[in-house]
Amino acid sequence: MADLAELAGVSKITVSRALSESTLVNPETRERVQALARKHGYKLNVSARNLRLRRSHTVAVIVEMKPSSGRTMWDPYPLSLLGGISQELTSAGYSVLLTTRQDAVNAAVQAADGLILLGQGVRQDAVRLYDKVGLPMVVWGAAGQGGDNHIVVGSDNRQGGVSVAERFLSIGRRHPVFIGNPDHPEMAQRLFGFVDELAGHGIKPLLLRRTDFTLESGVDAVRSLSERKVRFDSIFACSDLLAMGAIRALVELGHSVPNDVSVIGYDDTPLGASFLPPLSTVRQNWQEGGVLLARKVLALIHGQPVQSQMMASTLVVRST
Amino acid sequence: MADLAELAGVSKITVSRALSESTLVNPETRERVQALARKHGYKLNVSARNLRLRRSHTVAVIVEMKPSSGRTMWDPYPLSLLGGISQELTSAGYSVLLTTRQDAVNAAVQAADGLILLGQGVRQDAVRLYDKVGLPMVVWGAAGQGGDNHIVVGSDNRQGGVSVAERFLSIGRRHPVFIGNPDHPEMAQRLFGFVDELAGHGIKPLLLRRTDFTLESGVDAVRSLSERKVRFDSIFACSDLLAMGAIRALVELGHSVPNDVSVIGYDDTPLGASFLPPLSTVRQNWQEGGVLLARKVLALIHGQPVQSQMMASTLVVRST
């Protein structure tokens, strides 16, 4: 910048102002300086600016990558979320610092202006750990999670559960089963919505706990139902994979889907749509979720009032 | 740091040295300063250090997110790669700056110490664009891509093709078909390996070009074979989804897999393993790939000699 100043015959500070589009400089001077900057390939030194401005223009995204329970790195949704986040933050001039969750809080994370926590129903210990850092923080997850002292963005899992219940009721199903993990905050919300809506019609679903969200787990769940001679006519599975596994098992056992048993999954993965028969499911818009997460942190960083928000989820009825 | 200096009764510079484990300070003093730092929750100002040290301790990861052709954000592999990268870089004290590819090179990217380019066979324009930045750069992709003036890490797609060919030959298949997109550099390598190995036995496979890597595309490919009354006894599909689609179509057409036709996919997605019948496929270790990418950039940054490297891919024989 000093070099540019010399070239343009002005002072450093004028160069700085010219490049930051300040109104304090003569438009003519500004143009001249900017032209010189382009010509000589001037690059702003981000560290210097951040140092002086006492902010990093960076938001850290912490991804929970616990390699268990089948739903983590292999799941495509974190990437969609990341895409939305990245898109929104970069267009606002912020950088995205990607970190995987660790026990110790990274020095680079502490230097960020804000935090976004992603993961499979981020657990409380993670939230508490990063809460201590005292940075603006937004969490992806279920509403009400963690005492409302931080902002949560997520899709409306409760409503997802409700709409599945409504669908089952509307087609006359009376013996629904829920497959999923109630300890998982997001899935718990789905369960609550499902149960509450059904309760309004005097129906109590059977809860089948499964912590693995794999196809095998779905197969296994339905087999266990069959072995226990449980009567059921509809299944709400908390992931598309579970649903597909359930359908496979149903077919093996000689049941017809959807004639004998209706099955609805969750997530609207591309595979579900291609499945035979095409899977009915609940769709969440992750890309949009990422954008929302980013907007919330930015608002927090700029000291604006922010509220948690749940995005609507939509029931996609296909053939099951 | 100045405050710490006062508290400890030493100078700033001594504090700096104590915290960076320099041997220039008395071990006793070092301990005392470090204890004080911990007690008062001192945090290093990264910007200041980076400014003084003239490096950013940051590697930018540029992800190609072209939302087309079915294989992008919805594909889980970028996340695995990212996981490996993130793990390796953070443990080396570097930060991961996540960016999605854009036409203009981001200012933050220019400030990075190194670049990693990810994407579905990163195209040459992207490589050239970022090459101009003049930073140490490593690209994920196919070997030899782009004139060898930059480092490439990828799985050995050629070898993958060879091993599929070997398998087909070993079980007596004589009329193989290749389904994929030869314009895609990585897939082209698979094709070359496949063709070369077969040629050694006087066999020439049929090439079926498909640019979409979806299940439907696989279905469609096999149907077109059938309509054209082509004689074939084995299919090498360039993605698991294609393979599954192909198998579905084969079954619909009354062929038995693997009795009439052998099918081998690529990527070893979790779904392939759960497919009925369980899918034979070629596995790539993405996590490891990420680690490798990270190591190469770090080496480049530190001025060490670096070479492109292809990781072995392994044929996983299941039931198809």
Add this chain to the structure above:
DNA sequence: CGATATCTTGATATCGATATCATTCACTTC
């Protein structure tokens, strides 16, 4: 015409760390 307002530019200090060179002090060695 003098006084004030406006526009444009500059001098200086500062953000928080580290490299370099200088200094102090205790101790060894002949």
Add this chain to the structure above:
DNA sequence: GAAGTGAATGATATCGATATCAAGATATCG
């Protein structure tokens, strides 16, 4: 006892940007 050695610490300058305050040039007004 003088000179030399090494360990520990400090003073100062510096990285590259921007905020603050000051000042010169020009325009506007009664």
